[in-house]
Amino acid sequence: DIQMTQSPSSLSASVGDRVTITCRASPDITNYLAWFQQKPGKLPRLLIYSASTLQSGVPSRFSGSGSGTDFTLTISSLQPEDVATYYCQRYNSVPFTFGPGTKVDIK
Amino acid sequence: EVQLVVSGGDLVQPGGSLRLTCAASGFIERNYYMSWVRQAPGEGLEWVSVTYIGGTTSYAESVKGRFTIFRDDSKNTLHLQMKGLRADDTAVYYCARAPYSANYRGVIDLWGQGTLVTVSS
Numbered sequence: 541d542i543q544m545t546q547s548p549s550s551l552s553a554s555v556g557d558r559v560t561i562t563c564r565a566s567p568d569i570t571n572y573l574a575w576f577q578q579k580p581g582k583l584p585r586l587l588i589y590s591a592s593t594l595q596s597g598v599p600s601r602f603s604g605s606g607s608g609t610d611f612t613l614t615i616s617s618l619q620p621e622d623v624a625t626y627y628c629q630r631y632n633s634v635p636f637t638f639g640p641g642t643k644v645d646i647k
Numbered sequence: 648e649v650q651l652v653v654s655g656g657d658l659v660q661p662g663g664s665l666r667l668t669c670a671a672s673g674f675i676e677r678n679y680y681m682s683w684v685r686q687a688p689g690e691g692l693e694w695v696s697v698t699y700i701g702g703t704t705s706y707a708e709s710v711k712g713r714f715t716i717f718r719d720d721s722k723n724t725l726h727l728q729m730k731g732l733r734a735d736d737t738a739v740y741y742c743a744r745a746p747y748s749a750n751y752r753g754v755i756d757l758w759g760q761g762t763l764v765t766v767s768s
Contacts, residue, residue, distance in 0.1 A: 574754045576692070583741070583761070584692065589754040627692055631745070631753050634705040636682065636694040 542566065544630055546639035552647045559615040561642045563628035568608045572632030575604055575613045578641075579624045587626075588613065620646055649673030651742050651759030658765045663732050669725040669742030669759050677718060680745035680753050681725045685738035686761075695740070696727065700747060710736075732766045739763050 543566045553559050565573065571591040576584040586595045588604035591611055601616045615622055623646055628639040655667040669681070683695040696706045696716040704716050715728040725742055744757040 572752065572754075576755075578692075583758040584755075585758075586754065586756050589751065593750070595756070625691075629692075629694070629755075631755075634697065635707050636697065638684075638692040638694060641691040 542637055544637045544639040546642050550643040552645045553618050554647045555618055557618045559618050561613045561626055563611040563639050565609050565630055569630045569632045571607045572630060573611050574629045576627045577624045653742050653759040653762045656762030656764045659732055660768050661733060661766055664730040667727040667740055671723045676723050676725060677720045680747055682743045683727045684741045684743055687738040734766050737766050
């Protein structure tokens, strides 16, 4: 059964904190993993693709890592404008399932 | 300007039909994978369907047999024909572009603004 899970489902952190979000894929997707940011009322925005490649124009405080089944999105220093929900997505083969999302707030 | 403009959302009764349109500008849509993604109110993103370069299509299990994705290359547009609509199809529907290259390999890099489909009696 194809599944994408994320943890935590939500988090609250202070400005300047390091934030890590985990995405687990089943089965193995090698590195066909993308991360999207969606701010309230806005379109999703591509942050990371191929698990670790930063999309053009995305701040360098965002980074991605992992391969196979376990992936992480890290924000090295959380900023107020990073308040959003973050989704991972597999795109190696259909279905191109999204994770359930992680909502990030400022403490 | 490179953009996707989505239209066609409406209030429709259960069992009804609706066609969504996604107009591409600033690029040739037939050279890209094109997907539909939906988001129910207050919920997460759900992939719905994709059409590959060359016309092959795939669907999420939840819409298979009810939805049809197709392109109109003469108008640089993408469509989603929906029939047998159910209450759980209520969502904002986005179209999305995915370039297939050595780097991008089919990841979504551009989203249309979305259109609301409400299925209710």
